[in-house]
Amino acid sequence: MMEQSSREREEAVRQESLEGDCDEREQSRTSRAAVGIGAVGVGAVLAGVFLTSSGQSPDTADRSLPLGCVNAKSDPFKAVGDSNADDTNALAKAYAAAAGTGRPLYLPPGVYRVTRLPKFASHATVSGAGADLTTVLYEGDETLLALANVDGVSIQNLGLWVTGTTGTAIELVDATRCAFDSVRVRGQHDADTPFRSQTGIVLAGRTIGTSFINCDIDNCGIGARISSPFNSFTESKFSTNYTSIWCQDGSIGAGLAISNSEFVSKAPATDCHLRIEGDAGRWSLTNVWFEGAQSAIVVGQSGGNGPLQFGMTNCFVSGTGAGLDIQSCRHPYLANVIFALDLNGLADSMLRIDPANAPAGIAINLVNSVVREFPVKTFPAGWTIYGNGGVIEAGGPTIQGADGRTWRITVSDRGEVGVTPAG
Structure with a gap:
C-alpha cells in the first residue's frame, strides 16, 4: 500500500514537470513570435520610409528605378519626354540636383527634346531605361554632349539622336576613363541624304582610357572621328555611316582598340568603314566583322603617312572596291583574317599592300574565299607569310654567312638561283 502511494507521488511530480516544460516552450514560442512580428514591423516601417522618401507610397513607387537616383520626370523638375516639349531646363535642374547630392541622374522612358545637355562633371552617372526606350533628341548643328577635362563620367542605357545637318552627338576633349555602356548614337544619313557632315562621336586631345561597350x-x-591616343570600342555595332571611323590626317599618335564588334552597311551609303590617315599610333582589331562598303579598311595614305602599328586578329573583311588597303604602315600584322568578296567585288581587290610604304609585315593563316592561298606576289618583299605551305618570305629566304653578313636567296624568271645582300 505504501509502495503504491510512493509511485503515485512520483508520477504526480513527473506530470507537473512536463506541464511546466510545456508552459515554458509555449511562452518561448510566443516570445519568438512577438520578436518576429516586431522585426517585420520594423522592416515594414523602414521600407515605407525608403519608398516614401521619393514622394510615393509603397503601393505606387516605381520599384524599377535605380536606387538613390534623381528622376528627371519627378517634382520639381518635371521633364516631359514627349518629343515636343523643350526639356533642356528640366534636365539641367535635375542634373544640378543629382550633382549636388552625389547621386545618379535617371531619365525614364521618353523622347527628350533639348538644345543642349548639361556639362557633366567628373564621376557623373547618367542612366536611361534603355538605348531605344530613353532618347535625347537634338535638332541643332553644334554638339549635344560635350565633355572636356573630366574623369570617370558614366553614360548608360540611353539614346542620342541628332537631326541637324552638321550636328555632333558626343565630343570628348582631354577626358579620361569615361564609360558609355548600351548607348545608341544615331543621325539621319543614308544613301540619298545630305547628312555626311553629321558626326556621332569625337575623341580629341588627350582623351584616353574611354570605353564604348x-x-x-x-x-x-x-560615326567616330578619332585624334586621341588610345580608347576602345567593344561589342559595338557601326551601321550605315558614310565613314564609320575616321582618323584624320594630322592626328599624330592617335590609336584605337576595337574588339568583338561589327561594321555593316551597303556600298552606296558607306564609302569606308575604317580610314586611318596621318602619323597615327597603334590600332588593334580583334574579332571584328566588316562588310558592305566601297572600302572596308584603308590604312595610311599613298603619300607615305600611316600608323605606327596596325594589327588584325580573327577578323572578317569584305568590300566592294577594296577589302583591306594598306597604303602606308610601319608595322602591319594580320592573323587569322578571312577575306571575302562583297557584292560586285573583285577578287584582286580583297587585299592590297603598297610595297613602297608598307614594305614589311607579318601575315598568318589568311583565308582567301576565292582561291586556296593569296599569291605570294600580293605581299611586298619584306613580308613574312605563315600559311598552309609553311613559312614564306615574300622576297625570298635569307641566310647568314660565317662573316655575319645576311644574304637573300633569289630566283630569276629563268629559274636561275642567286643571292643578293639582305643587310
Missing part, C-alpha cells in the same frame, strides 16, 4: 552608332556622316 555594347553601343550602336548608326546613320552618321562620320
Whole structure:
C-alpha cells in the first residue's frame, strides 16, 4: 500500500514537470513570435520610409528605378519626354540636383527634346531605361554632349539622336576613363541624304582610357572621328555611316582598340568603314566583322603617312572596291583574317599592300574565299607569310654567312638561283 502511494507521488511530480516544460516552450514560442512580428514591423516601417522618401507610397513607387537616383520626370523638375516639349531646363535642374547630392541622374522612358545637355562633371552617372526606350533628341548643328577635362563620367542605357545637318552627338576633349555602356548614337544619313557632315562621336586631345561597350552608332556622316591616343570600342555595332571611323590626317599618335564588334552597311551609303590617315599610333582589331562598303579598311595614305602599328586578329573583311588597303604602315600584322568578296567585288581587290610604304609585315593563316592561298606576289618583299605551305618570305629566304653578313636567296624568271645582300 505504501509502495503504491510512493509511485503515485512520483508520477504526480513527473506530470507537473512536463506541464511546466510545456508552459515554458509555449511562452518561448510566443516570445519568438512577438520578436518576429516586431522585426517585420520594423522592416515594414523602414521600407515605407525608403519608398516614401521619393514622394510615393509603397503601393505606387516605381520599384524599377535605380536606387538613390534623381528622376528627371519627378517634382520639381518635371521633364516631359514627349518629343515636343523643350526639356533642356528640366534636365539641367535635375542634373544640378543629382550633382549636388552625389547621386545618379535617371531619365525614364521618353523622347527628350533639348538644345543642349548639361556639362557633366567628373564621376557623373547618367542612366536611361534603355538605348531605344530613353532618347535625347537634338535638332541643332553644334554638339549635344560635350565633355572636356573630366574623369570617370558614366553614360548608360540611353539614346542620342541628332537631326541637324552638321550636328555632333558626343565630343570628348582631354577626358579620361569615361564609360558609355548600351548607348545608341544615331543621325539621319543614308544613301540619298545630305547628312555626311553629321558626326556621332569625337575623341580629341588627350582623351584616353574611354570605353564604348555594347553601343550602336548608326546613320552618321562620320560615326567616330578619332585624334586621341588610345580608347576602345567593344561589342559595338557601326551601321550605315558614310565613314564609320575616321582618323584624320594630322592626328599624330592617335590609336584605337576595337574588339568583338561589327561594321555593316551597303556600298552606296558607306564609302569606308575604317580610314586611318596621318602619323597615327597603334590600332588593334580583334574579332571584328566588316562588310558592305566601297572600302572596308584603308590604312595610311599613298603619300607615305600611316600608323605606327596596325594589327588584325580573327577578323572578317569584305568590300566592294577594296577589302583591306594598306597604303602606308610601319608595322602591319594580320592573323587569322578571312577575306571575302562583297557584292560586285573583285577578287584582286580583297587585299592590297603598297610595297613602297608598307614594305614589311607579318601575315598568318589568311583565308582567301576565292582561291586556296593569296599569291605570294600580293605581299611586298619584306613580308613574312605563315600559311598552309609553311613559312614564306615574300622576297625570298635569307641566310647568314660565317662573316655575319645576311644574304637573300633569289630566283630569276629563268629559274636561275642567286643571292643578293639582305643587310
